[in-house]
Amino acid sequence: MAWRYCEDCKTGMDPPTLRQALTEEYDCPQCGSNNDTLGSTAEAFNELIDMLEGMQNRIEALELKVAESSSGRPNPLFEVWTADSVAECLTGVPEELYSKLWNEIVPLQPENQGDNYNERCLAAFWAYLDTDERVLLNKLAEEEDARNNI
Ligand SMILES: [Zn+2]
Numbered sequence: 639m640a641w642r643y644c645e646d647c648k649t650g651m652d653p654p655t656l657r658q659a660l661t662e663e664y665d666c667p668q669c670g671s672n673n674d675t676l677g678s679t680a681e682a683f684n685e686l687i688d689m690l691e692g693m694q695n696r697i698e699a700l701e702l703k704v705a706e707s708s709s710g711r712p713n714p715l716f717e718v719w720t721a722d723s724v725a726e727c728l729t730g731v732p733e734e735l736y737s738k739l740w741n742e743i744v745p746l747q748p749e750n751q752g753d754n755y756n757e758r759c760l761a762a763f764w765a766y767l768d769t770d771e772r773v774l775l776n777k778l779a780e781e782e783d784a785r786n787n788i
Contacts, residue, residue: 646671656682702769709772713779716760720747724760729785730778735771742766 642651644666651666651673658664659675659682666673716724721743725736743763748754756762764772 642673644668644671645673654678654682656685660686705773706769709769709776712761712764712772713776713783715779715782716764716775718755719760720744720755720758721760721763722747724775728775728778728782730781732774735774738767738771 642653643649644651647666647669649666649668651668654664654673654675659678662672662675664673664675664678665671719728721739725731725739725744731739739760743760743766746763746766747758760775767775
């Protein structure tokens with residue numbers, strides 16, 4: 639907002655703050671006269687909306703971070719199950735993820751069928767999954783656990 643001059647004493651004064659513009663409590667520091675904020679209110683609202691939109695974007699970014707951190711660690715189930723068993727046996731795996739597990743992750747698994755689960759399990763390939771996929775898989779694994787504990 640632009641520099642202003644007091645309507646009474648003509649002293650230069652800082653432009654009204656958002657609060658001053660919206661509450662019309664905009665007093666000259668020199669003579670104390672309450673100056674008109676008309677014309678500043680529209681700008682104040684614009685600035686306020688910009689601030690709110692900025693906050694909204696930051697909240698969304700934070701929510702994404704939270705989702706990422708909660709998806710950071712694979713459910714213990716995936717330290718035992720391989721991508722192919724997840725694709726075939728885990729209830730609720732959507733078509734797209736099923737294909738990704740088979741086409742992108744299974745080929746990365748070491749060949750030998752020993753019990754080297756550390757290298758063969760889906761958890762070893764967690765980095766190949768995006769946040770949404772990790773969140774979904776952890777959720778499905780929890781549901782699987784819940785069913786098995788009945
Ligand atoms: Zn004044």
